[in-house]
Amino acid sequence: MMMSGVAKDRMAHPVKKRSSVSSLSGHEFRQKELHGYTKNSRSTVSYMDEPSQRDDPSRLTVQMENTYQLGPTKHFPMVIVNQILKDVLTSYLREEQYEPELCRQMTKTISEVIKTQVKDLMIPRYKLIVIVHIGQLNSQSILIGSRCLWDPKSDTFSSYVFRNASLSALASVYAVYFE
Template sequence: MERKKVENTYITHPSYKDKFRPQPVKEILREVLTAKLDQAQYHADQTPVLTKAVADEVKDRLKELHLPRYKLIVQVVIGEQRGQGVRVGSRCFWDGDTDTCVSEVYRNETLFCVATAYGIYVY
């Protein structure tokens, strides 16, 4: 099988129309969390499956935005709602001009969820 040689483009920034925009991503996160978790109950043994399902759906919806040269990363944390405080943090090494992250929090009677979507521009 012959590999197709791709020439370097030296593009270091996305065009204005191809930027990772927080508002549409936040809407996607909100829609998916509400749809998937509105009727969900917390069960420790089912949470890993639910977490993966939420993350996969968010990532599929983000791909529909057709953001060329962006690496999309989705992190979802689901825990039991007992009135406790929870802090979720992340640390990344990235370009502040092109890379972005967006988070959304969802709560119902038995669980909480923090979903974060990262858009990392690949030079």
């Protein structure tokens, strides 16, 4: 297939777009042409759009960055969390007597307070699970267990047991690193 000379010239030279944008309306523009000027003159902006080398897709560079982290940069502060657990349980339950309905509400309240205080430490990329158990002290024993699949290098937990004359409480915070 043979190309004409005009087609070859068009392919050889990049196409230049010429345009102008006027801030005058059509009526004002005609009025300016007729009278030579208007009372409030407006400007016209002209531009020429020419393809450049930086628009060439083959010349674009892509920078790749590895953002994957192998484990936490800051470890979970177990000592501080243990102190939070001790302070919250002691302040809420020091003088309380065991009553089933009250203890049900106290477990919700205490777990929210603990979760808020641990989140205020702003430990990055850890998911927190807070569990509080409150039971009556009446010469019986209790066995509480939990199971979870986790990485022992980055995931951890903290717990504290509180007792007074009437009740026993266990608060646990599980910190699972989110990759």
